Amino acid sequence: MKILLSFLLTVMFISPSTNLNNEIENLNLSSENYILYSVNAEQVIASKNEDLLIEAASLNKVLTLITAIDLLGDENLYKTLVIEPEIFEDISPLASLAGLQIDESYKLIDILYGISLPSGADATRAISHYLTGNVEGLANEMNKKAKEIGMTNTKIINTSGLDAEGQYTTLTDLLTLINYARKNDLFMNIFQSIYYEFQSKDGVNMEFNNFILKESLERDFPYMVGAKSGYTDNAKFSLMSIAKKDNIEYIFISHRAEIDFDSIPSLEDAIKVYEYLFENYKSTKLNRDDLILDTKIRRRIKNYQFDYNQTEAIVPIDFDESFLEVRYNLKQEPIAPVKKGTVIGTQFVYYDGELIKTNDIKFEENVEQSFIFIIFSLFKWIGIIILVLAFLVLAIRTYNIQRHKSKYRRK
Numbered sequence: 001m002k003i004l005l006s007f008l009l010t011v012m013f014i015s016p017s018t019n020l021n022n023e024i025e026n027l028n029l030s031s032e033n034y035i036l037y038s039v040n041a042e043q044v045i046a047s048k049n050e051d052l053l054i055e056a057a058s059l060n061k062v063l064t065l066i067t068a069i070d071l072l073g074d075e076n077l078y079k080t081l082v083i084e085p086e087i088f089e090d091i092s093p094l095a096s097l098a099g100l101q102i103d104e105s106y107k108l109i110d111i112l113y114g115i116s117l118p119s120g121a122d123a124t125r126a127i128s129h130y131l132t133g134n135v136e137g138l139a140n141e142m143n144k145k146a147k148e149i150g151m152t153n154t155k156i157i158n159t160s161g162l163d164a165e166g167q168y169t170t171l172t173d174l175l176t177l178i179n180y181a182r183k184n185d186l187f188m189n190i191f192q193s194i195y196y197e198f199q200s201k202d203g204v205n206m207e208f209n210n211f212i213l214k215e216s217l218e219r220d221f222p223y224m225v226g227a228k229s230g231y232t233d234n235a236k237f238s239l240m241s242i243a244k245k246d247n248i249e250y251i252f253i254s255h256r257a258e259i260d261f262d263s264i265p266s267l268e269d270a271i272k273v274y275e276y277l278f279e280n281y282k283s284t285k286l287n288r289d290d291l292i293l294d295t296k297i298r299r300r301i302k303n304y305q306f307d308y309n310q311t312e313a314i315v316p317i318d319f320d321e322s323f324l325e326v327r328y329n330l331k332q333e334p335i336a337p338v339k340k341g342t343v344i345g346t347q348f349v350y351y352d353g354e355l356i357k358t359n360d361i362k363f364e365e366n367v368e369q370s371f372i373f374i375i376f377s378l379f380k381w382i383g384i385i386i387l388v389l390a391f392l393v394l395a396i397r398t399y400n401i402q403r404h405k406s407k408y409r410r411k
Contacts (some may be wrong), residue, residue, distance in 0.1 A: 030265035031254035057230030060161035095121035105201035
């Protein structure tokens with residue numbers, strides 16, 4: 001049975017919680033901070049310190065890469081650039097390099113791979129110099145891109161992600177970033193590549209590799225399909241990765257794992273989390289009538305239906321639909337006309353008392369007033385205008401009568 005909701009009822013606010021947070025915490029991860037996202041459910045399912053301002057190290061190169069891709073456009077990818085000596089001027093000795101050589105010519109697409117796979121600061125500075133005329137000028141464009149895509153707590157100082165005063169981001173913003181970037185085919189080709197071989201214009205053979213993806217395979221975990229790692233003294237080991245198995249896909253971003261170049265704790269954490277999820281959880285489409293909400297709208301005869309049936313959620317392997325419960329928190333009464341995208345509340349889906357899914361109750365189209373209300377409104381305004389005119393006529397008439405009486409008395 002569909003839910004018919006009257007706004008005369010009081011709807012109580014439900015505080016969200018999740019058991020999965022506790023389960024991930026019990027895995028004893030090395031990473032101090034993390035955020036875990038279900039691509040299928042389009043929702044964060046576990047997190048720790050996700051809004052803490054952090055130094056993200058080379059995870060910032062994801063922003064460098066997608067900003068450069070968007071600025072270049074497909075038509076410029078196979079143009080060449082010459083590596084100028086200033087690319088290496090004042091470059092930090094702590095920076096990882098792609099191995100580009102001064103006075104060598106490379107295709108721009110090769111430079112893009114060099115930003116991600118070997119995490120080359122020489123590649124970030126080279127593409128920045130090409131696009132802006134300055135080895136760090138791209139940082140300004142990165143800040144513009146961050147603002148454009150909704151990274152509200154990010155400020156970029158350099159293109160490489162090296163620790164810098166005043167440079168910061170959050171795990172929430174990094175999730176916003178990867179969710180934007182992964183919609184770009186070229187970005188995903190780079191992000192998912194384990195190896196990349198090419199030749200410079202002068203015929204020098206070069207090879208880049210993503211050591212995280214390579215190491216993941218060597219550890220018998222073939223489900224990691226994209227990764228970007230980072231390391232600085234402040235960020236310690238950080239990792240942004242995507243894993244996919246049987247059409248179930250997750251994004252895990254971790255920060256400040258212990259520094260150990262042999263065991264790579266950030267990779268260990270990611271594999272531990274992904275394996276736990278694949279073994280204990282599944283993605284399923286929820287099929288319940290109470291996920292459909294019929295709502296009355298003032299100035300409209302017909303109700304509006306919010307249909308969240310078949311919404312996807314992450315649930316335990318032994319999922320039993322009878323343990324589902326749907327609750328609503330509605331913050332405003334809709335009054336037509338309503339613009340597309342207007343959010344009037346939240347739908348909460350609980351499983352065995354634990355929150356597993358939230359949906360914004362959002363209008364997917366513009367909703368206009370019913371015609372009868374438009375006519376009624378028109379007549380109402382006509383009536384008001386008539387009353388105002390009648391009042392003015394009466395006032396003028398009264399004024400004239402009083403004026404006439406005054407003249408008569410003086411005679």
